[in-house]
Amino acid sequence: MARKADKSSGAAGTATRGSAPAGARRTAAKLESLADAIVRAARARKSPKLEIPIRALSNVNFNPRKAIIEMGDARQTREFFDMSMARKFMQTVLIAAQCKQLIEAGKTASIRQIYYLAKHDVAGTREKTFTDQAESDPIIEDIEVAIEALREELHVYASNRGNLVGPITIVDDGNTLDCMRMGSAGYPVPSIVEPDVVQFRKCSAKFVLHVEKDTVWRRFYEDRFHEKHECIVSHGGGQPARGMRRLLRRLHDELKLPVYCLLDNDPWGYYIYSVIKQGSINLAYESQRMAVPAARFIGVSSFDYERCGLSDDVKIGMEDADVRRAKQILNYPWFKGKKHWEREIRKMMQNGFKMEVEAMINKRLTYLTEEYVPMKLRDRSQWLD
Amino acid sequence: MARKADKSSGAAGTATRGSAPAGARRTAAKLESLADAIVRAARARKSPKLEIPIRALSNVNFNPRKAIIEMGDARQTREFFDMSMARKFMQTVLIAAQCKQLIEAGKTASIRQIYYLAKHDVAGTREKTFTDQAESDPIIEDIEVAIEALREELHVYASNRGNLVGPITIVDDGNTLDCMRMGSAGYPVPSIVEPDVVQFRKCSAKFVLHVEKDTVWRRFYEDRFHEKHECIVSHGGGQPARGMRRLLRRLHDELKLPVYCLLDNDPWGYYIYSVIKQGSINLAYESQRMAVPAARFIGVSSFDYERCGLSDDVKIGMEDADVRRAKQILNYPWFKGKKHWEREIRKMMQNGFKMEVEAMINKRLTYLTEEYVPMKLRDRSQWLD
Numbered sequence: 146m147a148r149k150a151d152k153s154s155g156a157a158g159t160a161t162r163g164s165a166p167a168g169a170r171r172t173a174a175k176l177e178s179l180a181d182a183i184v185r186a187a188r189a190r191k192s193p194k195l196e197i198p199i200r201a202l203s204n205v206n207f208n209p210r211k212a213i214i215e216m217g218d219a220r221q222t223r224e225f226f227d228m229s230m231a232r233k234f235m236q237t238v239l240i241a242a243q244c245k246q247l248i249e250a251g252k253t254a255s256i257r258q259i260y261y262l263a264k265h266d267v268a269g270t271r272e273k274t275f276t277d278q279a280e281s282d283p284i285i286e287d288i289e290v291a292i293e294a295l296r297e298e299l300h301v302y303a304s305n306r307g308n309l310v311g312p313i314t315i316v317d318d319g320n321t322l323d324c325m326r327m328g329s330a331g332y333p334v335p336s337i338v339e340p341d342v343v344q345f346r347k348c349s350a351k352f353v354l355h356v357e358k359d360t361v362w363r364r365f366y367e368d369r370f371h372e373k374h375e376c377i378v379s380h381g382g383g384q385p386a387r388g389m390r391r392l393l394r395r396l397h398d399e400l401k402l403p404v405y406c407l408l409d410n411d412p413w414g415y416y417i418y419s420v421i422k423q424g425s426i427n428l429a430y431e432s433q434r435m436a437v438p439a440a441r442f443i444g445v446s447s448f449d450y451e452r453c454g455l456s457d458d459v460k461i462g463m464e465d466a467d468v469r470r471a472k473q474i475l476n477y478p479w480f481k482g483k484k485h486w487e488r489e490i491r492k493m494m495q496n497g498f499k500m501e502v503e504a505m506i507n508k509r510l511t512y513l514t515e516e517y518v519p520m521k522l523r524d525r526s527q528w529l530d
Numbered sequence: 531m532a533r534k535a536d537k538s539s540g541a542a543g544t545a546t547r548g549s550a551p552a553g554a555r556r557t558a559a560k561l562e563s564l565a566d567a568i569v570r571a572a573r574a575r576k577s578p579k580l581e582i583p584i585r586a587l588s589n590v591n592f593n594p595r596k597a598i599i600e601m602g603d604a605r606q607t608r609e610f611f612d613m614s615m616a617r618k619f620m621q622t623v624l625i626a627a628q629c630k631q632l633i634e635a636g637k638t639a640s641i642r643q644i645y646y647l648a649k650h651d652v653a654g655t656r657e658k659t660f661t662d663q664a665e666s667d668p669i670i671e672d673i674e675v676a677i678e679a680l681r682e683e684l685h686v687y688a689s690n691r692g693n694l695v696g697p698i699t700i701v702d703d704g705n706t707l708d709c710m711r712m713g714s715a716g717y718p719v720p721s722i723v724e725p726d727v728v729q730f731r732k733c734s735a736k737f738v739l740h741v742e743k744d745t746v747w748r749r750f751y752e753d754r755f756h757e758k759h760e761c762i763v764s765h766g767g768g769q770p771a772r773g774m775r776r777l778l779r780r781l782h783d784e785l786k787l788p789v790y791c792l793l794d795n796d797p798w799g800y801y802i803y804s805v806i807k808q809g810s811i812n813l814a815y816e817s818q819r820m821a822v823p824a825a826r827f828i829g830v831s832s833f834d835y836e837r838c839g840l841s842d843d844v845k846i847g848m849e850d851a852d853v854r855r856a857k858q859i860l861n862y863p864w865f866k867g868k869k870h871w872e873r874e875i876r877k878m879m880q881n882g883f884k885m886e887v888e889a890m891i892n893k894r895l896t897y898l899t900e901e902y903v904p905m906k907l908r909d910r911s912q913w914l915d
Contacts, residue, residue: 250895253748254749254891255749255888257745257886258745258888258891258895261843261888261891262892264892265843302748304744304745305714305748317714320712322713327712327718328702328720328728329690329720329722330702330718330721331718332713332718333716336715336744343713360642360687360689363687364639364640367637458650501642503642503646504646506639506646507646507647507650510643
């Protein structure tokens with residue numbers, strides 16, 4: 146399981162050109178070949194162009210066999226000698242060059258920093274290369290799909306968000322971390338968790354329990370759920386950031402850990418589950434590397450009100466927007482046609498109320514961690530796939 | 531500096547009644563005396579009542595000597611035999627009892643969990659003790675001020691938010707953590723950092739550099755600023771959560787570390803600085819334990835555009851709301867009359883633009899960490915107090 150020896154002092158970004166990790170060299174080579182094609186076209190006196198897969202709902206499909214959202218094959222051509230495309234062409238090349246420099250310097254940058262790095266006057270004019278970040282963000286995504294690299298492989302980082310606790314030793318940036326002994330906020334999951342930076346060592350966890358928020362996570366931490374059940378408990382601080390999703394995927398793929406999601410009984414909870422499981426529509430091309438199709442939803446279920454004999458203190462009235470959203474989700478191809486999901490969502494609409502994970506402690510403080518979730522884990526018939 | 535021996539396996543909440551830490555015993559005793567007064571009144575056949583300091587702008591003052599926001603002496607009486615107060619009286623006693631139980635069980639809960647724990651039907655009626663969390667949150671604050679305890683001492687937690695890196699060893703929940711070797715997201719600051727849970731050990735840091743967001747923090751982490759300058763670099767994930775503010779205060783008080791704030795050049799940046807330094811108006815009673823009056827603002831300053839020869843790529847136009855907010859801040863008693871702050875804010879309005887910390891890298895990726903901030907640290911004349 147160990148991929149890399151522990152370094153006495155590590156730095157995520159101190160890899161230099163010669164010694165860059167294999168992953169970084171591969172991504173840099175792809176960016177180079179993008180540039181080579183442009184140079185070749187220019188030398189041949191042809192109009193340089195880039196082929197970019199189309200990132201739109203029209204080019205997104207649900208692959209029922211793999212159970213993930215995938216991009217189709219539709220592509221657009223971005224040409225330099227075309228007034229309507231020249232600006233975007235220039236921007237694409239600029240950002241690609243920026244990423245190549247980051248990789249070679251062994252540095253990373255946020256999407257905001259990329260914007261500031263790439264923004265300047267076009268030589269000899271008073272025109273800006275970018276007027277705001279809304280112009281540079283989609284270009285980063287274009288490059289991701291064009292060369293089939295994750296943003297993290299382009300050395301672009303998102304938020305550090307989400308934490309976990311459990312019996313696993315993780316090497317992060319050369320530091321060996323026993324995730325059972327990381328203090329009362331757990332191990333903080335960084336934005337970039339690619340194998341170059343984050344490696345798994347010893348792991349005796351039997352599964353991952355993923356919850357939505359840090360306040361719920363803390364309940365499990367304090368009640369020592371991870372010790373009693375020998376598992377990893379993670380949270381994403383709301384909809385999980387890319388780093389957390391990618392880490393869940395790696396924990397599942399490399400360590401064969403089942404991933405159980407415990408989320409609120411509301412359309413937002415269903416949606417978070419859907420993103421963890423299938424990927425998001427916006428960023429369909431990432432699903433292959435970030436989605437966990439085998440993830441299971443263990444609660445809170447619309448049937449738990451009766452099943453667990455909850456009091457009406459746990460009820461939160463549904464708003465019109467919730468009903469609309471629930472109907473939408475019911476029509477997602479990956480929920481549609483699944484009998485148990487249809488039952489689940491219809492039951493929520495019948496109930497006319499939502500329930501939060503934290504509401505389970507209305508019975509008593511430890512009901513959630515000592516009775517409710519253990520019951521859910523024992524009874525597979527309650528899991529939603 | 532060490533307050534407590536390292537435990538082989540710790541739990542924030544496993545203290546039992548008999549062995550509860552001194553702080554917990556003190557808070558429990560205060561809650562008990564609150565209840566005792568009510569029982570005494572009832573036995574004497576008088577109307578039981580509670581005295582609650584008034585938490586409103588009218589009862590908030592800036593203490594220029596201590597340089598923090600303080601509550602005044604105005605109090606309200608909350609009586610049981612008064613139709614207009616009976617409900618709030620009942621709620622106050624309920625929440626106080628809830629907190630006492632948490633303390634005795636050695637457990638903590640979120641404000642949301644407190645709400646669910648305390649919500650039920652009033653015996654013999656169909657009336658709920660609380661209809662929503664908006665009713666229970668202010669009651670928690672009432673109890674805080676009534677018994678002069680921080681929320682954390684009542685065993686109520688907020689968000690785990692914010693991270694740090696630097697040459698300090700922290701014992702958190704019995705785990706000894708070398709904050710130089712905590713992986714690429716640093717040490718995650720928990721919501722509760724009271725001395726019962728978090729203790730400082732070895733520290734060779736010379737100061738704390740506090741930045742606003744995790745994306746900026748990561749720039750400093752990756753550029754090894756904390757190594758080169760032997761300092762702690764922290765971020766609060768936006769406006770710092772209570773845990774981070776309290777930790778900054780403890781680092782300053784107990785380890786005598788200067789705290790330097792590096793924030794965006796906009797009204798929001800000024801406001802974050804103001805909260806770290808003086809406390810917030812809403813929660814004035816906490817300032818005594820959370821504010822860091824000696825904190826210094828080292829940038830980004832409105833004068834840096836010219837001082838550092840920045841390009842106009844860094845400019846973000848001010849909106850009307852920014853101008854209004856800047857004028858408001860100019861009138862805060864702790865900014866008002868400070869010549870250098872008046873100059874600073876007026877200059878921003880004159881500029882007509884704002885600047886973000888991340889914009890500094892428009893010059894080059896490492897300008898921020900290798901030139902800009904070192905220059906700021908060297909030249910005290912640029913600091914704002």
